Amino acid sequence: MNGKREQESVEANTLLINLIRDKLNLTGTKYACGIGECGACTVLMDGKPILSCLTLAIDADGKSIVTVEGLNDEISRALTESFLEEGAVQCGFCTPGFMVISSYLLNEKPAPTEEEIKQYTRGNLCRCTGYVGIIQGIKKAAEKLGRQRLMYKST
Amino acid sequence: MNLNLINTRILSTSFDYFEPSTVEEAADILGRYKEHAAVLAGGTDLLVRMKQKRIDPKYLVDIKRIAKLKGIEQNRDLIRIGATATMLEIQTNEFVKERLPALHEAIASVGSVQIRNMGTLGGNLCRASPSGDCLPPLLVLGARVNLLDSGGTRVLPLDQFFKGPGKTAIKPSEILMEIHVPIPPRGTGMSFLKIRRAGMDLAKINAAALLTLEDNAVQSCGIALGSVAPTPIRAKKAEASLIGKKATDERLAEAAAIASEEVRPYAESHRHRRSTAQYRIEVSRVLVRRTLELARDRIAGRR
Numbered sequence: 439m440n441g442k443r444e445q446e447s448v449e450a451n452t453l454l455i456n457l458i459r460d461k462l463n464l465t466g467t468k469y470a471c472g473i474g475e476c477g478a479c480t481v482l483m484d485g486k487p488i489l490s491c492l493t494l495a496i497d498a499d500g501k502s503i504v505t506v507e508g509l510n511d512e513i514s515r516a517l518t519e520s521f522l523e524e525g526a527v528q529c530g531f532c533t534p535g536f537m538v539i540s541s542y543l544l545n546e547k548p549a550p551t552e553e554e555i556k557q558y559t560r561g562n563l564c565r566c567t568g569y570v571g572i573i574q575g576i577k578k579a580a581e582k583l584g585r586q587r588l589m590y591k592s593t
Numbered sequence: 594m595n596l597n598l599i600n601t602r603i604l605s606t607s608f609d610y611f612e613p614s615t616v617e618e619a620a621d622i623l624g625r626y627k628e629h630a631a632v633l634a635g636g637t638d639l640l641v642r643m644k645q646k647r648i649d650p651k652y653l654v655d656i657k658r659i660a661k662l663k664g665i666e667q668n669r670d671l672i673r674i675g676a677t678a679t680m681l682e683i684q685t686n687e688f689v690k691e692r693l694p695a696l697h698e699a700i701a702s703v704g705s706v707q708i709r710n711m712g713t714l715g716g717n718l719c720r721a722s723p724s725g726d727c728l729p730p731l732l733v734l735g736a737r738v739n740l741l742d743s744g745g746t747r748v749l750p751l752d753q754f755f756k757g758p759g760k761t762a763i764k765p766s767e768i769l770m771e772i773h774v775p776i777p778p779r780g781t782g783m784s785f786l787k788i789r790r791a792g793m794d795l796a797k798i799n800a801a802a803l804l805t806l807e808d809n810a811v812q813s814c815g816i817a818l819g820s821v822a823p824t825p826i827r828a829k830k831a832e833a834s835l836i837g838k839k840a841t842d843e844r845l846a847e848a849a850a851i852a853s854e855e856v857r858p859y860a861e862s863h864r865h866r867r868s869t870a871q872y873r874i875e876v877s878r879v880l881v882r883r884t885l886e887l888a889r890d891r892i893a894g895r896r
Contacts, residue, residue, distance in 0.1 A: 449607075451608065452604075455602075456602075471601070472600075472602055472644060473601055473645070474637055474641060486681070491602075493640075494604075494633075494636070497657070
């Protein structure tokens, strides 16, 4: 979990989001819709984005999980600064999910077009901002990162 | 069932969980527990329905660690897609993108990156939603599914696989192993189009078309529609009307009119009403015409 080896006992019906938030006290990952439609619970499993509310904790056995708390420092800082500068955050509840998916996006496409940003973030909903600030924030973060490919801080 | 009163933060049902490492083990478990067991692949549909208490399987069989169900390969004249290949794996497969573009486009339109990274094509087929985006392209491509249980394997053409909304020909003891998609000959064009409001929405209506031309005449033709009947359908009469003919705009428009008469929209519950029967009849004609034109123009490399 975020580069650190963890061992936990779970029930068959424990969800990954329960493990992350309730057992490991990493409350950056948010529970919102619980049925896979909002992306607030997005985390990375072996580098790729999943919905932790629809994943059994058992399925994380032997895998690498990265939450918003564990994102690469440079990417995290670029996103945080850009989001604040561009008005991408109001209540902030969707923000961790957007940061995780943006982290994945910027690794796949270091210089994303607006269309690519929209495609990659289609699974993340925001009720406050109307998305424009978020899209501008991601664009700005890409520029700040200077179009380098970056590795995640993990294992 | 009032969804507002259900807690989806947790999975409140309890079940026994199996993680077989071979297909035979999985088939054995399913054979034992049959309809009391559910197969877990991506979980993007199963877990939602369990949380909403629509289903309550007492045994979950997680098939994600079975090696034989993974992967995408080309075997001579067909593409084999393992049951647990994720939508994202298929979407990023260059061969699928090049030779099965309609399937590629359909998969790219499904859900979100997260959903596609978890969800499998096998699971999508077994879910048998009438509006499933991957289904019309697979139908026009003449795909087949391999099913296995402890008694052996069988192959079903996809158009015999769907029996109704959420219903397939799969037996409770069976597991879907892989999907075979014949690679269409050169000189084939195909397309997929989907109408929806925005974002991750399901299709109000979707369609796929495939045309193979020889000397400018239609040698083979596939037209499939989703969300217009209890299952995704092929518009067989419309297809037949084009065989041997030149693929002119007029001919394609005529075929589209025939296709729109083959649809059988059924009354949906209010909750699922993404469009009316009338809308589906009208728009199917437009969508079939557009997909046919796009398929034809792609043969010439024009689009």
